[in-house]
Amino acid sequence: MAERAALLSAPRRTFVPDRARTLVLCIAFAGALGAIVVAGMMVEPVAMTSDLAQKNLPPSWAHPFGTDQLGRDMLCRTLAGLSLSIVVGLVAAVASALIAVVLGAVAALGGRRADDAVSLLIDLMMGIPHIVLLLLISFALGKGFWGVTIGVALTHWPNLARVMRAEMLQCKQAPYVEAARKLGVGAVRIAWHHMVPYILPQLVVGLVLLFPHAILHEAAITFLGFGLSPEQPAIGIILSESMAYLSSGMWWLAILPGVALVVVVMAFDAVGHGLRRLVDPAHAQD
Amino acid sequence: MRFAVRNIGRFLLLMLLVSLVTFTLVSAAPIDPLQVNVGQAALMQMSDEKRAQLAAFWGADRPMYERYVEWLGAALQGDLGMSLRYNRPVVQVLAERAANTLALMAVAWVLSGVIGFALGVLAGVRKGSWIDRLVRGYCFVLAASPTFWIGLVFLVVFAVNLGWFPIGFSSPIGALSTEVSFVDALHHMALPALTLSLVGVANIALHTREKTVEVMESPYVRYALARGEGMGSIVRRHVLRNVSLPFTTLQFAQIAEIFGGSVLVEEVFSYPGLGQAAVTAGLGGDVALLVGIALFSAALVFGGNLVANLIYGVIDPRMRKEVLHG
Numbered sequence: 001m002a003e004r005a006a007l008l009s010a011p012r013r014t015f016v017p018d019r020a021r022t023l024v025l026c027i028a029f030a031g032a033l034g035a036i037v038v039a040g041m042m043v044e045p046v047a048m049t050s051d052l053a054q055k056n057l058p059p060s061w062a063h064p065f066g067t068d069q070l071g072r073d074m075l076c077r078t079l080a081g082l083s084l085s086i087v088v089g090l091v092a093a094v095a096s097a098l099i100a101v102v103l104g105a106v107a108a109l110g111g112r113r114a115d116d117a118v119s120l121l122i123d124l125m126m127g128i129p130h131i132v133l134l135l136l137i138s139f140a141l142g143k144g145f146w147g148v149t150i151g152v153a154l155t156h157w158p159n160l161a162r163v164m165r166a167e168m169l170q171c172k173q174a175p176y177v178e179a180a181r182k183l184g185v186g187a188v189r190i191a192w193h194h195m196v197p198y199i200l201p202q203l204v205v206g207l208v209l210l211f212p213h214a215i216l217h218e219a220a221i222t223f224l225g226f227g228l229s230p231e232q233p234a235i236g237i238i239l240s241e242s243m244a245y246l247s248s249g250m251w252w253l254a255i256l257p258g259v260a261l262v263v264v265v266m267a268f269d270a271v272g273h274g275l276r277r278l279v280d281p282a283h284a285q286d
Numbered sequence: 287m288r289f290a291v292r293n294i295g296r297f298l299l300l301m302l303l304v305s306l307v308t309f310t311l312v313s314a315a316p317i318d319p320l321q322v323n324v325g326q327a328a329l330m331q332m333s334d335e336k337r338a339q340l341a342a343f344w345g346a347d348r349p350m351y352e353r354y355v356e357w358l359g360a361a362l363q364g365d366l367g368m369s370l371r372y373n374r375p376v377v378q379v380l381a382e383r384a385a386n387t388l389a390l391m392a393v394a395w396v397l398s399g400v401i402g403f404a405l406g407v408l409a410g411v412r413k414g415s416w417i418d419r420l421v422r423g424y425c426f427v428l429a430a431s432p433t434f435w436i437g438l439v440f441l442v443v444f445a446v447n448l449g450w451f452p453i454g455f456s457s458p459i460g461a462l463s464t465e466v467s468f469v470d471a472l473h474h475m476a477l478p479a480l481t482l483s484l485v486g487v488a489n490i491a492l493h494t495r496e497k498t499v500e501v502m503e504s505p506y507v508r509y510a511l512a513r514g515e516g517m518g519s520i521v522r523r524h525v526l527r528n529v530s531l532p533f534t535t536l537q538f539a540q541i542a543e544i545f546g547g548s549v550l551v552e553e554v555f556s557y558p559g560l561g562q563a564a565v566t567a568g569l570g571g572d573v574a575l576l577v578g579i580a581l582f583s584a585a586l587v588f589g590g591n592l593v594a595n596l597i598y599g600v601i602d603p604r605m606r607k608e609v610l611h612g
Contacts, residue, residue, distance in 0.1 A: 124303050127584045131546035132564065136576065139568050140311035216432050220550055223434050224565050239435060243554070251442045258435035265430040 019278060026274040029267045033086060036264065040083020043076040044233065059252050066252035068238075069245060078257040080233040082264055088149050088218045088228075089268075093210040095153035097160060101203060104164025108172065118165070122158045130155055131224075134217060138226045148227035152214045160206040164199060171198040201279035208272035212265045219261060235261050297588055301581055305361070306354065308580040312573045313350040357574070366581075367574035371566055376578040379563060384582065387552070387559035390475055391544050394482035398544070399537045401483065402490025407525060409491065410498025411517070421495070425488040433547045437481040437554035444477060451477045478555040485547040486540045493536055494529055501528045530601055538594035542587045 050070035059066045065074035107118035125133070137151035171177060177194050221227040222236025230237055235257055242253035357367055366376040409421035445451045452474055501507060501524055510520050549561030556562070560579055567575040 124300065124307070126542070127300055127587055128304060128307075128580060129542045129546040129549075129583050129587065131549050132580055132583050135549075135564065135568050136308060136311045136580065140314040142315065212430060216430075219432050220434060223432075223550065224553055225569060226565075239438060243438070246438065246442055247446055251446075254435070254438040254442060258432070258438065261435065262427065262431045266426065269426070269430060 022274045022277050026271050026278070029271045029274075033264065033267055033271075036079065037083045037086050040079040040081070040086075044080045044083075046073060046076045048072070048233065058250075059256070065256045066250075068241070068253055074238075074252065074256065077233045077238055078235070078260050081235040081238055081257065082260060084228065084232060084234050085215050085218055085261070086264065088145065088152070089211045089214040092149045092152035092156070092214045092218070093207055095149075096156040096210055096214070097203060097207040099153065100157040100160035100164050100206070101199075103157065103161045104168060107161070107165045108168035115165075118161070122161060125155065125158045130217065131220065134221050135224065135226050138221055143226055144229055145232075148218055148221050151221065152217050155217075156210055156213055160203075160210065163202060163206060167199045167202055168195065171195055174198075205272060205276045205279060208268065208275055211268040211272070215261075215265055215268070293592060297585075300584060300588055304580055304584045305358070305577055308577045309350065309354045309357070309573065312571070312576055313353075315571065353573075357577070366578045369567070369575040369578075370572040371570045371575060372563075372572075376574050379575060380560070380578050380582060383558065383560045383563050386557065387548055387561065390479055390482060390551075390557065390559060391541075391548055393475065393479040394548075395486070395537075395541065395544055397479065397483035398486030398540070399490060399533075402487040403494055403529075403533055405487070405491040406494025407498050407521065407529065410495040411502060411521060411525065413495075413499050413502065418495075421491060425492050428484060428488040429492075432550075433481065433485050434550040434554050436484055437478070437551050440477055440481055441554065474557075478551045478557050481554070482544060482547050482551045485543055489540065489543075490533070490536050494533055497529045497532050498525055501525050531598065534594055534597050534601065538590040538597075541590035542583075545583050545586060 050072050051067075054063075054067050055069055063073050063075065065078055067073055068077070103118050103121070107115045134148075134151045134155050137154055138147040141147035141150055171194060174194075177190060180190050180194065218227060219234070219236045219239070222234045223240045224236075225240070227236055228234040230241075238257045239254055242250070242257075245253055360367060364377070366380070368374070369376050369379050372379050405421045405425075409418040412418050504524075507520060507524055510524065515523075545561075548559060549564055551557070552559045552561035553565055560582065563575065564579045566572070567579065
């Protein structure tokens with residue numbers, strides 16, 4: 001009895017340290033996403049070739065995702081579409097994070113007027129539903145790759161900008177920054193030695209966690225017909241084309257590409273949350 | 287009083303900015319409203335004179351600021367202009383479509399709130415159990431799934447394969463609007479509303495869970511447990527009260543997301559609401575209608591936040607002073 005009790009209260013033994021495991025998982029997921037981008041670019045020619053003898057086939061070993069109404073292999077189309085989505089998401093999320101840093105800095109360091117102006121801008125952006133604004137911006141820019149990328153970039157910064165503003169305000173008021181200023185250290189040096197290391201972890205995590213939103217919104221806006229053009233093998237295009245064939249029972253056109261998209265989005269999310277555990281002590285136990 | 291004046295002021299400023307932004311964006315688009323709405327072939331056959339006449343009629347030949355000022359003047363008198371696409375006053379199109387969309391949104395909003403809250407509290411109270419893991423896993427998958435894809439999956443499963451629900455529209459095909467019964471309307475709304483309600487569940491459930499866990503780990507709950515208070519009474523007296531405040535914020539904040547989701551869901555289910563009209567208007571360069579829809583959605587979001595602020599005062603006596611006199 002005594003032995004048993006001792007066993008039950010013994011701490012769980014982990015053979016791989018938690019942080020190391022998180023790091024490995026992050027790298028593995030990031031590597032998988034990179035592989036999808038490369039694979040998608042490589043199979044793009046295959047994804048565009050149609051073979052009418054092979055049209056409307058359900059999933060099989062030769063075509064794991066089936067084929068569409070023009071006999072194109074759906075696995076190749078899905079891979080090419082995911083690769084395009086990841087690139088759009090990457091460009092848009094990086095641009096969005098840059099906007100967030102700049103506006104956060106303006107709000108935190110630029111005085112009261114600047115702060116008010118930025119917060120009005122944030123309220124305006126948050127006041128219109130994302131999709132409506134995204135649709136308008138993409139439309140104004142003539143749709144296509146840049147329309148949707150710029151649209152996503154311009155709509156996804158407000159949350160991160162708020163975080164950045166709060167972080168910079170906190171850093172600005174920190175005793176060591178006060179001390180540095182009193183000692184006569186220049187603004188550039190303070191920014192580089194104190195501000196940047198302070199906000200960088202938050203920024204990187206915020207950036208990675210922007211990807212899933214960016215990718216989902218790209219797919220949504222493309223699906224509505226305001227994003228990537230119909231010749232491009234985008235997930236939104238694949239899904240909107242599939243709508244015409246669903247009632248005739250061709251379920252694989254919609255289900256499998258969608259599952260692939262969900263898996264990619266979840267992989268990005270896992271990388272983001274893993275990174276947060278690694279760099280942010282407050283979330284280390286999540 | 288000051289509270290009311292300040293909010294009315296903010297509302298007007300917001301409306302002005304939204305209309306200006308929308309107007310600018312749509313006018314900046316490199317899309318010729320004539321070509322889109324008349325069609326390439328018809329436009330080629332038209333004489334230059336006729337084309338100029340049409341452009342003047344639609345106001346496509348004048349600079350943007352001139353049209354904006356004119357629109358603003360009319361809008362202040364309650365006239366939002368004519369919709370190019372539907373060839374009717376925007377207010378009329380909005381009113382008709384808003385009824386459909388609001389019904390859809392209301393059902394989805396209530397459903398997602400109730401389901402999300404229940405799942406969140408359940409998972410939070412039983413933290414670490416299989417129920418908690420199930421709810422969290424479900425929420426993570428849901429949060430990663432695009433709304434319109436979920437709609438497509440539902441269509442394939444429930445409408446095509448099982449045949450339980452119709453494939454689209456808000457009423458049976460070919461039926462006159464007077465013949466559509468309430469049951470028919472509900473039957474057509476069920477699938478879109480279910481899809482839309484899933485949009486909010488993940489967010490609400492995860493946040494509610496977080497807050498519930500926080501409450502359950504607090505000293506006062508530990509004390510209540512030590513005193514021998516049962517789980518049901520702890521949930522009722524401590525958890526629900528403390529979780530209701532953040533829940534209210536989330537529930538009203540998700541109005542914007544649900545509106546965004548309704549655009550996608552309406553497109554999937556061919557449901558004749560505002561979202562579908564927005565897509566049609568956007569593809570056709572229908573400025574007046576787009577501005578109208580943008581204003582409507584912004585007003586809806588603003589109204590939601592305002593109601594949330596008022597409800598805080600009702601739920602939490604500590605905030606009553608701040609909100610009403612602050």
